[in-house]
Amino acid sequence: METIPFRPYAPGTQPPYDAAAYGSTHKRHPQENLVRLPHTITEISGPRFAPAQFPPIPDLSVVNGKAALGERIIVHGRITDEDGPPIPHTIVEIWQANAAGRYQHPADQHDAPTDPNFLGEGRVYTDADGWYRFTSIKPGAYPWRNHHNAWRPNHIHFSFFGSGFAQRLVTQMYFPGDPLLALDPVFLSIPDEAARIRLVCQLDMNVTEPEWALGYRWDVVLRGREATPMEG
Protein backbone atom coordinates (compact mmCIF):
# COMPACT_ATOMS: atom_id res chain seq x y z
CA MET A 1 0.00 0.00 0.00
CA GLU A 2 1.28 3.42 -0.99
CA THR A 3 1.89 5.50 2.14
CA ILE A 4 3.46 8.69 0.80
CA PRO A 5 1.43 11.95 0.87
CA PHE A 6 1.13 14.23 -2.16
CA ARG A 7 2.93 17.57 -2.36
CA PRO A 8 1.07 20.89 -2.42
CA TYR A 9 0.42 22.43 -5.85
CA ALA A 10 2.94 24.97 -7.12
CA PRO A 11 1.71 28.55 -6.49
CA GLY A 12 -0.25 30.09 -9.35
CA THR A 13 -0.61 26.90 -11.34
CA GLN A 14 -4.20 26.16 -10.29
CA PRO A 15 -7.26 28.39 -10.73
CA PRO A 16 -8.95 29.92 -7.67
CA TYR A 17 -12.46 29.01 -6.56
CA ASP A 18 -13.44 32.69 -6.69
CA ALA A 19 -12.87 34.00 -10.21
CA ALA A 20 -14.81 37.25 -10.70
CA ALA A 21 -14.87 37.08 -14.51
CA TYR A 22 -16.52 33.63 -14.46
CA GLY A 23 -20.04 34.37 -13.26
CA SER A 24 -20.99 30.86 -12.16
CA THR A 25 -18.34 31.00 -9.44
CA HIS A 26 -20.07 33.86 -7.58
CA LYS A 27 -22.58 31.78 -5.62
CA ARG A 28 -20.62 28.53 -5.70
CA HIS A 29 -17.19 29.34 -4.32
CA PRO A 30 -16.48 28.73 -0.64
CA GLN A 31 -16.11 31.91 1.40
CA GLU A 32 -14.65 30.32 4.53
CA ASN A 33 -11.02 29.25 4.60
CA LEU A 34 -10.39 25.67 3.59
CA VAL A 35 -9.39 23.41 6.48
CA ARG A 36 -6.00 21.86 5.89
CA LEU A 37 -6.06 18.08 6.04
CA PRO A 38 -2.69 16.32 6.22
CA HIS A 39 -3.03 13.32 3.95
CA THR A 40 -4.15 10.03 5.40
CA ILE A 41 -4.88 6.68 3.82
CA THR A 42 -8.14 8.14 2.47
CA GLU A 43 -6.36 10.82 0.41
CA ILE A 44 -3.35 8.72 -0.56
CA SER A 45 -5.27 5.73 -1.87
CA GLY A 46 -7.72 5.87 -4.75
CA PRO A 47 -9.95 3.86 -7.04
CA ARG A 48 -8.72 1.44 -9.68
CA PHE A 49 -10.77 0.85 -12.79
CA ALA A 50 -10.59 -2.52 -14.52
CA PRO A 51 -11.27 -2.44 -18.28
CA ALA A 52 -13.45 -5.54 -17.86
CA GLN A 53 -15.83 -3.58 -15.63
CA PHE A 54 -15.33 -0.19 -17.32
CA PRO A 55 -14.78 -0.99 -21.00
CA PRO A 56 -12.72 1.35 -23.19
CA ILE A 57 -14.39 3.65 -25.74
CA PRO A 58 -11.31 4.60 -27.82
CA ASP A 59 -13.05 5.99 -30.93
CA LEU A 60 -15.59 8.81 -30.55
CA SER A 61 -15.69 9.44 -34.31
CA VAL A 62 -17.92 6.50 -35.27
CA VAL A 63 -21.32 5.34 -34.01
CA ASN A 64 -22.68 2.02 -35.29
CA GLY A 65 -20.21 2.11 -38.14
CA LYS A 66 -21.24 5.59 -39.28
CA ALA A 67 -18.75 8.42 -39.27
CA ALA A 68 -19.36 11.61 -37.33
CA LEU A 69 -19.22 14.87 -39.25
CA GLY A 70 -16.17 17.03 -38.71
CA GLU A 71 -12.41 17.07 -38.78
CA ARG A 72 -11.12 13.65 -37.63
CA ILE A 73 -8.37 13.86 -35.03
CA ILE A 74 -6.15 11.52 -33.03
CA VAL A 75 -5.20 12.77 -29.56
CA HIS A 76 -2.42 11.14 -27.62
CA GLY A 77 -0.02 11.96 -24.85
CA ARG A 78 1.71 10.76 -21.75
CA ILE A 79 0.56 10.96 -18.15
CA THR A 80 3.31 11.32 -15.59
CA ASP A 81 3.54 12.69 -12.09
CA GLU A 82 5.58 15.75 -11.15
CA ASP A 83 8.64 13.64 -10.50
CA GLY A 84 8.57 12.14 -13.97
CA PRO A 85 7.45 8.53 -13.62
CA PRO A 86 4.62 7.55 -15.95
CA ILE A 87 1.23 6.62 -14.51
CA PRO A 88 0.44 3.24 -16.06
CA HIS A 89 -2.95 1.59 -16.63
CA THR A 90 -4.95 4.57 -15.35
CA ILE A 91 -8.38 5.50 -16.65
CA VAL A 92 -8.89 8.62 -18.80
CA GLU A 93 -12.46 9.90 -19.21
CA ILE A 94 -13.18 12.14 -22.20
CA TRP A 95 -16.20 14.17 -23.30
CA GLN A 96 -16.77 16.95 -25.78
CA ALA A 97 -19.08 18.88 -28.09
CA ASN A 98 -19.55 17.82 -31.70
CA ALA A 99 -18.02 19.57 -34.72
CA ALA A 100 -20.83 22.13 -34.69
CA GLY A 101 -20.23 23.05 -31.06
CA ARG A 102 -23.22 21.19 -29.63
CA TYR A 103 -23.23 18.62 -26.84
CA GLN A 104 -25.42 15.53 -27.05
CA HIS A 105 -27.06 16.72 -23.84
CA PRO A 106 -30.64 17.84 -23.09
CA ALA A 107 -29.45 20.99 -21.33
CA ASP A 108 -27.49 22.20 -24.34
CA GLN A 109 -29.86 24.51 -26.20
CA HIS A 110 -27.31 26.08 -28.55
CA ASP A 111 -28.93 26.44 -31.99
CA ALA A 112 -26.48 24.15 -33.76
CA PRO A 113 -27.14 20.66 -35.15
CA THR A 114 -26.68 17.48 -33.16
CA ASP A 115 -25.00 14.59 -34.96
CA PRO A 116 -26.48 11.10 -34.52
CA ASN A 117 -23.03 9.69 -35.26
CA PHE A 118 -21.34 11.62 -32.49
CA LEU A 119 -22.19 10.97 -28.85
CA GLY A 120 -19.18 12.65 -27.30
CA GLU A 121 -18.07 10.14 -24.67
CA GLY A 122 -14.69 8.40 -24.63
CA ARG A 123 -12.76 6.27 -22.15
CA VAL A 124 -9.23 4.94 -22.52
CA TYR A 125 -6.45 3.61 -20.31
CA THR A 126 -2.77 4.48 -20.30
CA ASP A 127 -0.37 1.72 -21.28
CA ALA A 128 2.53 0.50 -19.15
CA ASP A 129 4.53 3.65 -20.03
CA GLY A 130 1.71 6.11 -19.32
CA TRP A 131 0.64 6.73 -22.93
CA TYR A 132 -3.02 7.24 -23.86
CA ARG A 133 -4.58 7.64 -27.32
CA PHE A 134 -8.06 8.09 -28.79
CA THR A 135 -9.74 9.09 -32.04
CA SER A 136 -12.39 11.80 -32.23
CA ILE A 137 -13.45 14.83 -34.23
CA LYS A 138 -12.37 18.37 -33.49
CA PRO A 139 -15.02 20.00 -31.29
CA GLY A 140 -16.55 23.28 -32.39
CA ALA A 141 -16.57 26.52 -30.42
CA TYR A 142 -19.90 27.41 -28.84
CA PRO A 143 -21.57 30.38 -27.16
CA TRP A 144 -22.24 30.55 -23.45
CA ARG A 145 -23.95 33.22 -21.43
CA ASN A 146 -21.18 34.28 -19.09
CA HIS A 147 -21.08 37.75 -20.66
CA HIS A 148 -22.23 39.42 -23.86
CA ASN A 149 -21.14 37.49 -26.95
CA ALA A 150 -19.16 34.96 -24.91
CA TRP A 151 -17.76 31.93 -26.80
CA ARG A 152 -15.82 28.98 -25.40
CA PRO A 153 -12.65 28.07 -27.30
CA ASN A 154 -12.53 24.61 -28.89
CA HIS A 155 -11.88 22.18 -26.08
CA ILE A 156 -12.08 18.56 -24.96
CA HIS A 157 -12.95 17.70 -21.33
CA PHE A 158 -10.76 15.18 -19.49
CA SER A 159 -10.96 13.40 -16.13
CA PHE A 160 -7.98 11.66 -14.50
CA PHE A 161 -7.66 9.63 -11.31
CA GLY A 162 -3.98 8.79 -10.98
CA SER A 163 -3.09 6.61 -8.02
CA GLY A 164 -4.60 8.51 -5.06
CA PHE A 165 -7.85 10.43 -4.54
CA ALA A 166 -5.88 13.63 -3.81
CA GLN A 167 -4.45 13.33 -7.34
CA ARG A 168 -7.90 13.59 -8.93
CA LEU A 169 -7.93 16.03 -11.86
CA VAL A 170 -10.74 17.29 -14.08
CA THR A 171 -9.64 19.71 -16.78
CA GLN A 172 -9.92 20.79 -20.41
CA MET A 173 -7.54 20.51 -23.35
CA TYR A 174 -7.41 23.36 -25.85
CA PHE A 175 -6.16 23.64 -29.45
CA PRO A 176 -3.17 25.64 -30.69
CA GLY A 177 -3.72 29.02 -32.29
CA ASP A 178 -7.26 29.49 -31.00
CA PRO A 179 -7.95 33.25 -30.78
CA LEU A 180 -10.76 32.65 -28.28
CA LEU A 181 -8.26 31.56 -25.62
CA ALA A 182 -7.25 35.16 -25.01
CA LEU A 183 -10.90 36.00 -24.24
CA ASP A 184 -11.94 32.97 -22.18
CA PRO A 185 -12.48 33.53 -18.42
CA VAL A 186 -12.19 29.80 -17.69
CA PHE A 187 -8.78 29.48 -19.37
CA LEU A 188 -7.61 32.85 -18.04
CA SER A 189 -8.57 31.92 -14.46
CA ILE A 190 -5.21 30.13 -14.14
CA PRO A 191 -2.78 32.81 -12.88
CA ASP A 192 0.44 31.29 -14.25
CA GLU A 193 0.84 31.74 -18.00
CA ALA A 194 3.07 28.69 -18.42
CA ALA A 195 0.46 26.57 -16.64
CA ARG A 196 -2.22 27.91 -19.02
CA ILE A 197 -0.12 27.14 -22.09
CA ARG A 198 0.32 23.56 -20.92
CA LEU A 199 -3.44 23.05 -21.40
CA VAL A 200 -2.95 23.63 -25.15
CA CYS A 201 -2.14 20.54 -27.23
CA GLN A 202 0.36 20.57 -30.09
CA LEU A 203 0.02 19.36 -33.67
CA ASP A 204 1.97 16.10 -33.92
CA MET A 205 2.88 15.03 -37.45
CA ASN A 206 4.30 11.77 -36.09
CA VAL A 207 0.80 10.74 -35.12
CA THR A 208 -1.02 12.43 -38.00
CA GLU A 209 -2.11 9.70 -40.43
CA PRO A 210 -1.95 10.50 -44.18
CA GLU A 211 -5.37 10.69 -45.85
CA TRP A 212 -7.02 9.98 -42.49
CA ALA A 213 -6.63 12.21 -39.41
CA LEU A 214 -4.66 15.04 -37.85
CA GLY A 215 -2.69 14.07 -34.75
CA TYR A 216 -2.32 16.13 -31.59
CA ARG A 217 -0.20 15.53 -28.52
CA TRP A 218 -1.14 16.59 -25.02
CA ASP A 219 0.87 15.51 -21.99
CA VAL A 220 -0.60 15.61 -18.51
CA VAL A 221 1.17 15.89 -15.17
CA LEU A 222 -0.47 14.78 -11.93
CA ARG A 223 0.69 15.77 -8.44
CA GLY A 224 3.92 14.26 -7.19
CA ARG A 225 4.44 12.73 -3.78
CA GLU A 226 6.47 14.01 -0.87
CA ALA A 227 9.99 12.72 -0.36
CA THR A 228 9.13 10.76 2.76
CA PRO A 229 6.31 8.51 3.96
CA MET A 230 3.67 9.59 6.44
CA GLU A 231 4.89 9.70 10.00
CA GLY A 232 3.97 6.56 11.83
Added chain:
Amino acid sequence: MPSATASQTIGPFWHLIEHPEWADLTRFGAAGLQITLTGSVLDGDGIPVTDAAVELWQSDPSADEHFPAFGRSRTDEAGRFHFKTLKPGPVPGRGNAQQAPHFAIAIFARGLLKGLATRAYFAGEPLNETDPLLCSIEDPARRATLIAISDGAERWHIDIRLQRGPKGETETVFLDI
Protein backbone atom coordinates in the same frame (compact mmCIF):
# COMPACT_ATOMS: atom_id res chain seq x y z
CA MET B 1 9.82 18.62 -14.37
CA PRO B 2 6.73 20.76 -14.95
CA SER B 3 4.25 21.25 -12.14
CA ALA B 4 0.89 19.51 -12.09
CA THR B 5 -1.53 20.27 -14.92
CA ALA B 6 -4.09 22.96 -14.10
CA SER B 7 -7.69 22.13 -13.26
CA GLN B 8 -10.66 23.48 -15.23
CA THR B 9 -14.37 23.27 -14.51
CA ILE B 10 -16.25 20.05 -15.24
CA GLY B 11 -18.91 22.28 -16.86
CA PRO B 12 -22.65 21.70 -17.19
CA PHE B 13 -22.46 18.85 -19.72
CA TRP B 14 -20.35 16.26 -17.89
CA HIS B 15 -23.34 13.88 -17.96
CA LEU B 16 -21.99 12.60 -21.28
CA ILE B 17 -19.76 10.44 -19.07
CA GLU B 18 -22.43 9.73 -16.48
CA HIS B 19 -23.39 6.13 -15.80
CA PRO B 20 -26.07 6.23 -13.11
CA GLU B 21 -25.15 2.78 -11.82
CA TRP B 22 -21.85 4.19 -10.58
CA ALA B 23 -23.80 5.64 -7.64
CA ASP B 24 -24.44 2.08 -6.42
CA LEU B 25 -21.14 0.79 -5.06
CA THR B 26 -22.74 -2.54 -4.21
CA ARG B 27 -23.60 -3.41 -7.83
CA PHE B 28 -20.72 -5.87 -8.29
CA GLY B 29 -21.96 -8.03 -5.44
CA ALA B 30 -20.24 -6.44 -2.47
CA ALA B 31 -20.88 -8.11 0.89
CA GLY B 32 -21.30 -6.05 4.04
CA LEU B 33 -23.66 -3.64 5.75
CA GLN B 34 -25.43 -1.71 2.99
CA ILE B 35 -26.28 1.92 3.62
CA THR B 36 -27.45 4.90 1.61
CA LEU B 37 -26.03 8.40 1.69
CA THR B 38 -28.15 11.22 0.31
CA GLY B 39 -28.11 14.98 0.50
CA SER B 40 -28.48 18.18 -1.44
CA VAL B 41 -25.88 20.54 -2.82
CA LEU B 42 -26.93 24.17 -2.31
CA ASP B 43 -25.41 27.46 -3.46
CA GLY B 44 -25.07 30.74 -1.57
CA ASP B 45 -28.69 31.67 -2.31
CA GLY B 46 -29.86 28.31 -1.00
CA ILE B 47 -30.70 27.31 -4.57
CA PRO B 48 -30.12 23.64 -5.44
CA VAL B 49 -27.07 22.95 -7.58
CA THR B 50 -28.63 20.75 -10.23
CA ASP B 51 -25.64 20.04 -12.45
CA ALA B 52 -23.02 18.77 -10.01
CA ALA B 53 -21.04 15.55 -10.03
CA VAL B 54 -20.63 14.28 -6.46
CA GLU B 55 -17.96 11.61 -5.99
CA LEU B 56 -17.45 9.31 -3.04
CA TRP B 57 -14.27 7.43 -2.15
CA GLN B 58 -13.79 5.27 0.93
CA SER B 59 -10.61 3.63 2.16
CA ASP B 60 -12.65 1.05 4.09
CA PRO B 61 -13.80 -1.58 3.23
CA SER B 62 -10.91 -2.00 0.80
CA ALA B 63 -11.65 -1.90 -2.90
CA ASP B 64 -11.72 -5.22 -4.69
CA GLU B 65 -13.42 -6.76 -7.72
CA HIS B 66 -16.74 -6.84 -5.88
CA PHE B 67 -16.50 -3.36 -4.38
CA PRO B 68 -15.09 -0.36 -6.28
CA ALA B 69 -15.04 1.82 -3.12
CA PHE B 70 -15.70 4.73 -5.51
CA GLY B 71 -18.99 6.14 -6.74
CA ARG B 72 -20.31 9.11 -8.66
CA SER B 73 -23.80 10.61 -8.44
CA ARG B 74 -25.34 13.45 -10.38
CA THR B 75 -27.43 15.98 -8.51
CA ASP B 76 -31.05 16.06 -9.63
CA GLU B 77 -33.50 18.93 -10.11
CA ALA B 78 -33.62 19.37 -6.32
CA GLY B 79 -29.81 19.27 -6.02
CA ARG B 80 -29.97 15.78 -4.49
CA PHE B 81 -27.33 13.10 -4.78
CA HIS B 82 -27.84 9.48 -3.75
CA PHE B 83 -25.30 6.72 -3.06
CA LYS B 84 -25.70 3.10 -2.05
CA THR B 85 -22.57 1.62 -0.53
CA LEU B 86 -21.09 -0.33 2.38
CA LYS B 87 -20.65 1.27 5.78
CA PRO B 88 -16.98 2.04 6.41
CA GLY B 89 -15.16 1.20 9.61
CA PRO B 90 -12.37 3.16 11.29
CA VAL B 91 -9.05 3.54 9.48
CA PRO B 92 -5.58 4.54 10.71
CA GLY B 93 -4.66 8.20 10.85
CA ARG B 94 -1.25 9.78 11.06
CA GLY B 95 1.05 8.74 13.85
CA ASN B 96 -0.86 6.64 16.34
CA ALA B 97 -4.19 8.32 15.62
CA GLN B 98 -7.33 6.46 14.64
CA GLN B 99 -9.79 8.07 12.22
CA ALA B 100 -13.51 7.73 12.72
CA PRO B 101 -15.40 6.05 9.88
CA HIS B 102 -15.84 8.49 6.99
CA PHE B 103 -16.26 9.00 3.27
CA ALA B 104 -14.15 11.32 1.15
CA ILE B 105 -16.47 13.47 -0.95
CA ALA B 106 -15.48 15.48 -4.04
CA ILE B 107 -17.81 17.94 -5.75
CA PHE B 108 -17.37 19.06 -9.34
CA ALA B 109 -19.72 21.51 -11.07
CA ARG B 110 -20.09 24.44 -13.39
CA GLY B 111 -18.72 27.39 -11.44
CA LEU B 112 -16.11 25.25 -9.67
CA LEU B 113 -12.81 25.69 -11.48
CA LYS B 114 -11.44 22.86 -9.35
CA GLY B 115 -13.10 20.16 -7.33
CA LEU B 116 -14.16 20.76 -3.73
CA ALA B 117 -13.09 18.18 -1.15
CA THR B 118 -15.00 17.40 2.00
CA ARG B 119 -15.83 14.39 4.17
CA ALA B 120 -18.93 12.72 5.57
CA TYR B 121 -18.74 11.18 9.05
CA PHE B 122 -21.50 9.31 10.90
CA ALA B 123 -23.47 10.81 13.79
CA GLY B 124 -23.29 8.86 17.04
CA GLU B 125 -19.95 7.26 16.26
CA PRO B 126 -17.84 7.32 19.47
CA LEU B 127 -14.60 7.72 17.50
CA ASN B 128 -15.87 11.10 16.23
CA GLU B 129 -14.83 12.55 19.60
CA THR B 130 -11.17 11.79 18.91
CA ASP B 131 -11.00 12.01 15.12
CA PRO B 132 -8.07 14.32 14.20
CA LEU B 133 -9.95 16.27 11.52
CA LEU B 134 -13.16 16.72 13.52
CA CYS B 135 -11.14 17.75 16.58
CA SER B 136 -9.27 20.37 14.54
CA ILE B 137 -12.52 22.28 13.83
CA GLU B 138 -13.39 24.38 16.87
CA ASP B 139 -16.76 25.82 15.77
CA PRO B 140 -19.42 23.17 16.56
CA ALA B 141 -21.67 24.42 13.75
CA ARG B 142 -18.89 24.02 11.23
CA ARG B 143 -17.89 20.63 12.60
CA ALA B 144 -21.51 19.50 12.29
CA THR B 145 -21.44 20.12 8.53
CA LEU B 146 -19.19 17.06 8.20
CA ILE B 147 -21.48 14.68 10.07
CA ALA B 148 -24.23 12.75 8.33
CA ILE B 149 -27.36 11.95 10.30
CA SER B 150 -29.39 8.76 10.13
CA ASP B 151 -33.09 7.96 10.23
CA GLY B 152 -32.14 4.89 12.27
CA ALA B 153 -32.31 2.49 9.33
CA GLU B 154 -28.85 3.09 7.84
CA ARG B 155 -30.21 5.82 5.60
CA TRP B 156 -27.73 8.65 6.09
CA HIS B 157 -28.16 12.26 5.03
CA ILE B 158 -25.79 15.19 4.66
CA ASP B 159 -26.33 18.50 2.87
CA ILE B 160 -23.47 20.36 1.24
CA ARG B 161 -23.59 24.15 1.32
CA LEU B 162 -21.09 25.77 -1.02
CA GLN B 163 -21.52 29.09 0.85
CA ARG B 164 -23.29 30.41 3.93
CA GLY B 165 -27.02 30.20 3.17
CA PRO B 166 -29.53 33.06 2.97
CA LYS B 167 -30.77 32.37 6.51
CA GLY B 168 -27.27 32.12 7.89
CA GLU B 169 -26.94 28.36 7.37
CA THR B 170 -23.33 27.32 7.87
CA GLU B 171 -21.03 26.75 4.92
CA THR B 172 -19.81 23.16 4.68
CA VAL B 173 -16.22 22.61 5.77
CA PHE B 174 -14.15 22.16 2.64
CA LEU B 175 -10.70 20.68 2.85
CA ASP B 176 -7.32 21.77 1.58
CA ILE B 177 -5.85 18.47 0.54
